[in-house]
Amino acid sequence: MTAVASVNWDQTHWDDFAASLGEIETLRDPGQVAKLSKDYYGYSPILQAQLADKVGDIVVRPANEAEVIRTAALCVQHRVPLTVRGAGTGNYGQCIPLQGGVILDMARMQAVKWVRPGAACVEPGAKLVAIDRQTREQGWEIRMAPSTYRTATIGGFIGGGSGGIGSITYGQLRDRGNLHAVRVVTMEDEPRVIELRGDAVQQVNHAYGTNGIITELEIPLGPAYAWAELIVTFPDFMTAARFGQTLGDADGLIKKLICICAAPIPNYFAAFRSVLPPDSHCALLMIAESCLEPFAELVKAWNGTIVYQKSAQEASKGTAIYEYTWNHTTLHARSVDPSLTYLQTLFPPDRELKLLQQMYEHFGDEVMMHLEYIRVNGSVLPAALQIVRYSNPERLQEIIKYHEDQGAFIANPHTYILEDGGRKEIDPVQLAFKQQVDPYGLLNPGKMKAWEMRI
Amino acid sequence: MTAVASVNWDQTHWDDFAASLGEIETLRDPGQVAKLSKDYYGYSPILQAQLADKVGDIVVRPANEAEVIRTAALCVQHRVPLTVRGAGTGNYGQCIPLQGGVILDMARMQAVKWVRPGAACVEPGAKLVAIDRQTREQGWEIRMAPSTYRTATIGGFIGGGSGGIGSITYGQLRDRGNLHAVRVVTMEDEPRVIELRGDAVQQVNHAYGTNGIITELEIPLGPAYAWAELIVTFPDFMTAARFGQTLGDADGLIKKLICICAAPIPNYFAAFRSVLPPDSHCALLMIAESCLEPFAELVKAWNGTIVYQKSAQEASKGTAIYEYTWNHTTLHARSVDPSLTYLQTLFPPDRELKLLQQMYEHFGDEVMMHLEYIRVNGSVLPAALQIVRYSNPERLQEIIKYHEDQGAFIANPHTYILEDGGRKEIDPVQLAFKQQVDPYGLLNPGKMKAWEMRI
Numbered sequence A, B: 001m002t003a004v005a006s007v008n009w010d011q012t013h014w015d016d017f018a019a020s021l022g023e024i025e026t027l028r029d030p031g032q033v034a035k036l037s038k039d040y041y042g043y044s045p046i047l048q049a050q051l052a053d054k055v056g057d058i059v060v061r062p063a064n065e066a067e068v069i070r071t072a073a074l075c076v077q078h079r080v081p082l083t084v085r086g087a088g089t090g091n092y093g094q095c096i097p098l099q100g101g102v103i104l105d106m107a108r109m110q111a112v113k114w115v116r117p118g119a120a121c122v123e124p125g126a127k128l129v130a131i132d133r134q135t136r137e138q139g140w141e142i143r144m145a146p147s148t149y150r151t152a153t154i155g156g157f158i159g160g161g162s163g164g165i166g167s168i169t170y171g172q173l174r175d176r177g178n179l180h181a182v183r184v185v186t187m188e189d190e191p192r193v194i195e196l197r198g199d200a201v202q203q204v205n206h207a208y209g210t211n212g213i214i215t216e217l218e219i220p221l222g223p224a225y226a227w228a229e230l231i232v233t234f235p236d237f238m239t240a241a242r243f244g245q246t247l248g249d250a251d252g253l254i255k256k257l258i259c260i261c262a263a264p265i266p267n268y269f270a271a272f273r274s275v276l277p278p279d280s281h282c283a284l285l286m287i288a289e290s291c292l293e294p295f296a297e298l299v300k301a302w303n304g305t306i307v308y309q310k311s312a313q314e315a316s317k318g319t320a321i322y323e324y325t326w327n328h329t330t331l332h333a334r335s336v337d338p339s340l341t342y343l344q345t346l347f348p349p350d351r352e353l354k355l356l357q358q359m360y361e362h363f364g365d366e367v368m369m370h371l372e373y374i375r376v377n378g379s380v381l382p383a384a385l386q387i388v389r390y391s392n393p394e395r396l397q398e399i400i401k402y403h404e405d406q407g408a409f410i411a412n413p414h415t416y417i418l419e420d421g422g423r424k425e426i427d428p429v430q431l432a433f434k435q436q437v438d439p440y441g442l443l444n445p446g447k448m449k450a451w452e453m454r455i
Helices: A011-020 A030-035 A045-051 A065-078 A129-136 A154-160 A198-203 A237-251 A289-301 A325-337 A354-366 A391-405 A428-437 B011-020 B030-035 B045-051 B067-080 B127-139 B154-160 B197-202 B237-249 B289-301 B326-335 B352-364 B393-404 B429-438
Strands: A025-027 A056-059 A081-087 A101-107 A112-116 A119-122 A140-142 A181-185 A193-197 A215-225 A227-234 A255-261 A281-288 A306-312 A340-342 A370-376 A380-383 A387-389 B025-027 B059-060 B080-083 B101-103 B112-116 B118-120 B140-142 B182-184 B193-197 B213-223 B227-235 B255-262 B282-288 B304-311 B339-342 B369-374 B379-384 B387-389
Touching: A011 A056, A030 A056, A045 A391, A045 B197, A056 A370, A065 A081, A065 A101, A065 A181, A081 A154, A081 A215, A112 A129, A119 A129, A129 A154, A129 B080, A154 A215, A154 A380, A193 A198, A198 A428, A215 B213, A227 A237, A227 A289, A227 B127, A237 A255, A237 A281, A237 A354, A237 A370, A237 A380, A281 A289, A289 A306, A289 B197, A325 A387, A325 B011, A325 B154, A354 A380, A354 A387, A354 A391, A391 B282, B011 B067, B025 B255, B030 B059, B059 B227, B059 B237, B067 B080, B067 B101, B067 B182, B080 B154, B080 B213, B112 B127, B118 B127, B127 B140, B127 B154, B127 B227, B154 B213, B193 B197, B227 B237, B227 B289, B237 B255, B237 B282, B237 B289, B237 B352, B237 B379, B282 B289, B289 B304, B326 B339, B326 B387, B339 B429, B352 B379, B352 B387, B352 B393
Parallel strands: A056 A101, A081 A101, B059 B101, B080 B101
Antiparallel strands: A025 A056, A112 A119, A119 A215, A140 A215, A181 A193, A181 A215, A227 A281, A227 A306, A255 A281, A255 A370, A340 A387, A370 A380, B025 B059, B112 B118, B118 B213, B140 B213, B182 B193, B182 B213, B227 B282, B227 B304, B255 B282, B255 B369, B339 B387, B369 B379
């Protein structure tokens, strides 16, 4: 098996290729193709430099699994790379076609096939917000979502995400139980449909679409509480951080989001300027309405001040608080100062938050602290998406190294390589599955290090 | 203020007392009064000896808060002790009238006043199972329950309980958010109704009815998943215990009950004799049906064998698995061998379960290991209700001391004193509230050490 290279066809070749796809929808307009070759990797100056010129040759927009199979077969026949795309809201270049070829845009496959208590079956192009719109009629919602909830697709989230809003309760997407089943189309000479259930889903979970084209997913659902949105300010950052830890550990209080921002980050939140005093340290929260009364007691115990509160009903309109959390925090900061970038850090379990405090004090204004509390194997931990005043790649690397040397885990967001981000190691299961279903290495080539480095 | 003693009235006095209560229902039949003076303290040979002769003088069964107030006023006027009673399913003599007087049986005040998403308002005599019957129509259920779920009342559970089935998700009753509000009637010369909300509920939460008569409660609800019931066997006890810890920490798997029993305990479970091989080590579990597929993968990873599985639909009839867990485990063991008793132990956070293993190996068959995993301040811990082969009080004390010396926390179930059980220390808040609302010390006298020992 040989490494795939870009096919370097001229337009006539691509005309033939498109014609072979028959009635399957394609896009050839260079502007459209360029646009659908992008995601939000621009938060990283490193990735900006590496990915700016990467572009696909043609966008294919299948309407159903049969069209996916036909597209896959044609790609295999011509050894054309195929890169699957959801809404392109990722931040690590997950769906950037490094070697051109087909962009498989799953947006048209957006059916919600069924909803049962605690589970749903959906097509990969279904938007998270659209899934919830249907499941909430039965009292359920998706367990977790990125801050791009309104635009992201479920297939893109499973393929390229790891957790988000809701992870304070349900942990991360990789945890057993957070993905029930997937159907994938293979890139073999005669593409097959394989259904993966149970632990077998891990073969393609968070694999950037490198080892199978997901055409259907069964996902678990959580109870759809009425989520109130709140902002609470605190006298200093460490008090805010400790409040977040305590709220995370408060088993009797139901929450969906615990985001803690150190000053001056909240200064970037234009929408909240009227409620947030300058240089506030604050928590952005989603709390079940039925828990607000005991929640207010916790706030009082930590000397917090509730400066903003919206009922679930009010929150369904206008500014959504979650669009100021996770990587939307970075987005708002960068919209004011595009020179800013960010880091992703997981701190070890320690309710005293000593290492977190050390980093906060050590870097000061260069690495502005932004925490998202999540559950990791049953423990509530602060994950940080620090906003970094970027100077150059070497200094960024120094900052990363300092964190790692002190015992913090960095999920580097400045790489498009699957294993160099949060994973840190080769996943033999995912590699073996790719060897089986993508023998020519056509799926999202250049992303899975294990494949590129294999003997 | 003087300590209360039994009033030592003759029957004529009690006739007058009953007459003063007018149309409020009373019971005077000695057999009935004796029966309603008991709870399930008999699991403890120590309490058996101490409480066997304790009996009330009259049972009063109020139909509403107004009748509670009238009863309270009459008791204050005559300095008659009043001991509140739910269904009498407690195990520590919580509702045994140490100094006679009135047994206030709350069974008739059983209304469910309202049910909203995530919360309900109920009267104290409402049975847990009856509350759920109404809340489940809206998709909700009470967050946690004792194994006496079918008979216990919510007032008795809040007054005398601490947690149970559901504590693996929501922690314990004392945790902020697990009790929203209570109304209490005071024992002052002119009894008042006080509403306690927020942290103020802790003044009467788990106070054995020593400092106010609860007449209404607002409680939080959790989502009513369809709970499958399962029994899983394991090759050895420590594997079963570690499976329980891992399941508890598995954020993606929704569970309500993780009970682990070492051999030979399951031999006492007559109802499961056909499915449980002799001398099994097993887990009794309630798992959301929607999670059963990934759950089965976890079982496989720990070499478990699912020997029993009932859907939620099937589980609504016949044997209920939860009636073999928590203190029902002890009940079944004692129904075979009445010489057995039990302990209550909380092990410190340690995913390796070293101290648990040490105790298991040290005591062997004398202290048979029975674990209930619960959340404590955000951590999943094994609480043990070990079944003890009882020899004498000194040996029991030795066993307790050994546990405490090694760092395990014992919530002694062989005492009827509030502070000598799980609490271990005087609660100044509850004492202050008693001084305010029960100046004559008439409520459940002899149970609150802080009151008895006050200067």
